[in-house]
Amino acid sequence: MHRHRTLAVILFVLSLLGLIGTWTFNIAFFVDPPAGLGYVEGWFANAASTSASIDLLVVALAAGIVMIVEGARLGWSRWAWAFVPLSLVTAVAFAFPLFLGLRELALDRRARAAA
Numbered sequence: 001m002h003r004h005r006t007l008a009v010i011l012f013v014l015s016l017l018g019l020i021g022t023w024t025f026n027i028a029f030f031v032d033p034p035a036g037l038g039y040v041e042g043w044f045a046n047a048a049s050t051s052a053s054i055d056l057l058v059v060a061l062a063a064g065i066v067m068i069v070e071g072a073r074l075g076w077s078r079w080a081w082a083f084v085p086l087s088l089v090t091a092v093a094f095a096f097p098l099f100l101g102l103r104e105l106a107l108d109r110r111a112r113a114a115a
Helices: 002-031 039-043 047-073 080-089 092-114
Strands: none
Touching: 002 039, 002 092, 039 047, 047 080, 047 092, 080 092
C-alpha cells in the first residue's frame, strides 16, 4: 500500500517538472517569437522537431484515451475527461503524470479499504 503513495509522489514531482519545463520554453517563445514562425509551425520547422511533435501527439492521444477509460474505471466519469483539455492548455507532461498520481492515490485508498 505504501508503494502507491510513493509512486504518487514521484508522479506528482514529474508532473510539476513537466509543467515548469514546458512552460519555461512556451513563455520564452511568446516573449521573443522567431520572425515568421508561429507556435504550431515551430513544431514542424525541421525533421527533428517534426519527429518530436509526432511522438508527442501520438503519446497525447494515447494518454487521453487512458485517462478517460481508466478514469471511468475509477468512478471518475464525470470529471476524468477534464484531463484531456487540461493537457491541451498546459502540457501532456503535466496532466498525464498528474492523472497517474491521482490514480495511484485512489488505488491506495481502495487497497486500504479492502484490507
